[in-house]
Amino acid sequence: VDAAYAGSSFVCPELRGPLKGVEYAMSFNFNPNKWMLTCFDCSTMWVADRFKLTQALVVDPLYLQHSYSNKAIDYRHWGIPLSRRFRSLKLWFVIRNYGVEGIRHYIREHCRLAKRFDGHVRKDKRFEIPCPSNLALVCFRLKGTNEINQKLLSSINASGKLHMVPASLNDKNGESKYVIRFCVCAQNATDADIDYAWNVISQFATDIKD
Secondary structure (H helix, E strand, C coil): CCCCCCCHHHHHHHHHHHCHHHCCCEEEEEEEHCCCCCCCCCEEEEEEEEEHHHHHCCCCCCCHHCCCCCCCHHHCCCCCCCCCHHHHHHHHHHHHHHHHEEEEHHHHHHHHHHHHHHHHHHCCCCCECCCCCCCCCCEEECCCHHHHHHHHHHHHHHHHHCEEEEEECCCCCCCEEEEEECCCCCCCCHHHHHHHHHHHHHHHHHHCCC
8 A cells, every 4th residue: 555645644533534445455655754744755664474575675695694583673674775774763753742643633734724725726616626635635727728727837836936736637538637736735834825825826827817
């Protein structure tokens, strides 16, 4: 299971719907650096059978053998490099600093802010939301061609006022639609930031339509 972004949200019990059936998975991975207040370069992984992973990566020359191999997990068999940074330490500091409830509050606040943005989009008849908004992610687009949406996104990103990325979704007729992904990811984001972002998007949409 690749839960790179969404995995952090499962700290909140009410957001664990997508986990249904996870007991059948052989592995589960998510990136705390995407939505759990952790600095870059942090990924967590769980495997049902670690032997199947390590048998493909095991490196066991004589000079690396030791007498504790049967008493502790040797993480050099869990990846290609033998030397690795202590990435788990920064995640430990985040959990110690914020606590589980603090992280839950952070996730829930971003979800609330995304709903606020979703509401702004739905009130503007020039736009549409082609798929349900999930967590802190809202996909939206101007009603019209893919080209006008590409122009809208490139103009906004070039301004330096906001940065968003695109995605491609198929509609009910199987036609590909270019959509813009708005994701709340700033640590200290507020209602005012969401309103500012929408005002920027709205103004650029007006300029393009004109």
